[in-house]
Amino acid sequence: xxxxxxxxxxxxxxxxxxxxxxxxxxxxxxxxxxxxxxxxxxxxxxxxxxxxxxxxxxxxxxxxxxxxxxxxxxxxxxxxxxxxxxxxxxxxxxxxxxxxxxxxxxxxxxxxxxxxxxxxxxxxxxxxxxxxxxxxxxxxxxxxxxxxxxxxxxxxxxxxxxxxxxxxxxxxxxxxxxxxxx
Numbered sequence: 001x002x003x004x005x006x007x008x009x010x011x012x013x014x015x016x017x018x019x020x021x022x023x024x025x026x027x028x029x030x031x032x033x034x035x036x037x038x039x040x041x042x043x044x045x046x047x048x049x050x051x052x053x054x055x056x057x058x059x060x061x062x063x064x065x066x067x068x069x070x071x072x073x074x075x076x077x078x079x080x081x082x083x084x085x086x087x088x089x090x091x092x093x094x095x096x097x098x099x100x101x102x103x104x105x106x107x108x109x110x111x112x113x114x115x116x117x118x119x120x121x122x123x124x125x126x127x128x129x130x131x132x133x134x135x136x137x138x139x140x141x142x143x144x145x146x147x148x149x150x151x152x153x154x155x156x157x158x159x160x161x162x163x164x165x166x167x168x169x170x171x172x173x174x175x176x177x178x179x180x181x182x
Contacts, residue, residue, distance in 0.1 A: 003040055006087040007049055008033055010130065014112055017176070025115045029128050039128075040081045047117075047126030051091035052078020053107065053134040054170050055100050057153065058178060063171060064142055065163060066099055067150040074154075074163045076170060078129065079147070088112075092132040100136075100151065101143025108133040109181070113173040116166045133174040 001009075011029050016022035029049065038044045054076040055064040065074040077099035078092065085091040089107055096105050114131045142151045156175065160168050 001086075003081060003085055003087065003091075004033060004037065007040060007130070010088050010111060014115070016114075022115055025117060028117065029115060029130075032128060042080055042124065045123055045125070047120075047124055047128055048080070049088070050078060050080055050127045050129045051085075051088050051095060051132070052076050052129050053092040053096035053105070053132040054113070054167070054174050055096055055102065055105065055134050055136055056108075056174060056178075057136045057140075059138065060153075062153045062155050063159060063174075064100055064102075064136065064151060064153050065159075065167070066145075066148040067152070069147050069149050072149070074152075074167070076131065076167060077134075078131070088130050089132060092130070093134060096132075096134045099145045099147055101145060102136055102140045104137040104140065105134040106137075108135060108174065108177055110177060113177055114170050116170070118166065131170050131173075133170075133177065 011026055014026050033039045036044050040049045068075050077096040079095045081091045093107055112130050113133050116129045118127055120127050144151050159171050
């Protein structure tokens with residue numbers, strides 16, 4: 001199965017709980033992939049899917065954010081799909097591992113937590129981000145990558161003071177998914 005096929009299956013299976021905006025966005029992503037066979041890659045001028053993961057330490061009630069080198073914003077780990085990625089989940093896990101330096105991350109079961117579409121500078125126009133949550137193993141140690149200026153753990157209630165609304169919504173979705181698991 002191609003990454004494109006996996007992305008379509010993931011999006012068709014994504015069922016946001018009582019969130020019509022997320023359902024509408026899911027359809028935007030599916031339409032994008034139907035119209036753009038290259039819709040997963042940076043070369044697609046209309047925009048492209050990306051994969052990200054919010055790294056969480058549920059035992060300590062905190063998340064690891066990266067101070068993005070280019071954007072200079074505190075964000076979840078994530079980025080572009082690469083040819084070796086077999087699935088969107090694999091891309092999100094690879095990005096989270098590379099950017100956090102934490103080995104042994106595991107994605108929260110159940111698929112993506114949220115979708116987030118945001119504008120980017122030309123030549124592309126949109127990132128259509130498929131957002132997951134990744135659980136950090138006990139005793140893990142983070143390591144700053146070349147893509148980050150800094151990495152920092154934040155308590156859940158500290159996130160709104162440092163991150164934008166998309167990260168806050170991702171955290172809220174992650175916490176709701178954790179509650180459903182419990």
